[in-house]
Amino acid sequence: MHTDVNWTDTPITAELLRGALELEHTEDGVLPHRLPAWARAQGDDGQLAMAESQPSGVRLVFRTRATAVELVTRPTKRDYVGVPPRPDGVYDLVVDGQLAGRASVAGGNTLTIDMVAGSAEFRPGPPGTLRFTGLSGDPKDVEIWLPHNETTELLALRTDAPVEPAPDRGRRVWLHHGSSISHGSDAASPTTTWPALAASLGGVDLVNLGMGGSALLDPFTARTLRDTPADLISVKIGINLVNADVMRLRAFRPAVHGFLDTIREGHPTTPLLVVSPLLCPIHEDTPGPSVPDFSGLDAGQLRFRAAGDPAERASGKLTLNVIREELARIVAQRAAEDPQLHHLDGRELYGEGDFAELPLPDELHPDAAAHRRIGERFAKLVFAEDGVFTEG
Structure with missing residues (x-):
């Protein structure tokens, strides 16, 4: 298979990876994680384990003259019973800041999830190889962005010229935490999740701690944010608290304060942006939990509905409007003594007009x-002139 190219094998180490907080050494390679082992041990939850191991924002970054690059991986793909198969995860090749190719890896492990029965079955599978060819022989910075929605074990990196870690280009590091929307949800590829797009437009290096279903104000997440080096930090709070129905207003208020207090222990003066939820009509005034709507499964469509009762707001159940009001109040209160703390209403990123034009499919x-x-909206509001992340 490789007789036509004189390949150089390069060990995959932390020096070649950005966006991951830890590398787990496996029997065959390495597995990037977006939470450290101590945090994973405190969050013994299957959804969190799956989300943090999916390498949203994680990329191999190196400098080379190579004209051909191969990457051997073992992905873990998700299949949902009754729903059309998900497409293979996408790897984006970026050369000197420009998208230069896309590829996928077939095969790998499979996790089959039955949402009706509430069960999951794991089947191991073989690794696969992707290859990018026809690159310039000039020295260049190469990035391979891993699929944002597939756990990806990295087994081998091969090139037809030596590689070295890319030099520090002096870009600011943006550390972001949020829900599945920040994780990437239904974005087309890893460089087109909204945080990756905003980072590219803002000229910053992204560390994306968006965790599908897991933006729940967990103390171990706050401590991870506290301990991760960053020049800019944002936290998007709200939707998972409603659709998981994990707390009431009485617990929410001190939990937000505690989350922000912990971040400030490690980043006392770093610009810190609190983003409230995007528009989500089913939960604007109706509490959670969100539950699957299986009525469309025969047509291969899974949707969600709000299972709460609007009357439950009187007993402290959370809705998105309640959360937005509280976050605005909390940030205003704290900003009196913390001038680098800022607030952004998520409806400025996606509001009623956007929902009418680009509705949420599920x-x-x-x-x-x-x-x-x-x-694009986030970059314009936050990174552009007069934005809270504008470079001074």
């Missing part, structure tokens, strides 16, 4: 076009 998650719009 009632919860933006599609690829909406991700692009959200990323």
Whole structure:
């Protein structure tokens, strides 16, 4: 298979990876994680384990003269019973800041999820190889962005010229935490999730701690944010608290304060942006939990609905409007003594007009076009002139 190219094998080490907080050494290679082992041990939850191991924002970055690059991986793909098969995860090749190719890896492990029965079955599978060819022989910075929605074990990196870690280009590091929308949900590729797009437009290096279903104000997540080096930090709070129905207003208020207090222990003066939820009509005034709507499964469509009762707001159940009001109040209160703390109403990123034009296909998650719009809006509001992340 490789007789036509004189390949150089390069060990995959932390020096070649950006966006991952830890590398787990496996029997065959390495597995990037977006939470450290101590945090994973405190969050013993299957959804969190799956989300943090999916390498949203994680990329191999190196400098080379290579004209051909091979990457051997073992992905873990998700299949949902009754729903059309998900497409293979996408790897984006970026050369000197420009998208230069896309590829996928077939095969790998499979996790089959039955949402009706509430069960999952794991089947191991073989690795696969992707190859990018026809690159310039000039020295260049190469990035391979891993699929944002597939756990990806990295087994081998091969090139037809030596590689070295890319030099520090002096870009600011943006650390972001949020829900499945920040994770990437239904974006088309890893460089087109809204945080990746915003980072590209803002000229910053992204560390994306968006975790599908897991933006729950967990203390171990706050401590991870506290301990991760960053020049800019944002936290998007709200939707998972409603659709998981994990707390009431009485617990929410001190939990937000505690989350922000912990971040400030490690980043006392770093610009810190609190983003409230995007528009999600099913939960604007109706509490959670969100539950699957299986009525469309015969047509291969899974949607979600709000199972709460609007009257339950009187007993402290959370809705998105309640959360937005509280976040605005909390940030205003704290900003009196913390001038680097800022607030952004998520409806400025995706609001009623956007929902009318680009509705949420499953009632919860933006599609690829909406991700692009959200990323562009965030860059314009936050990174552009007079934005809170404007470089001084």
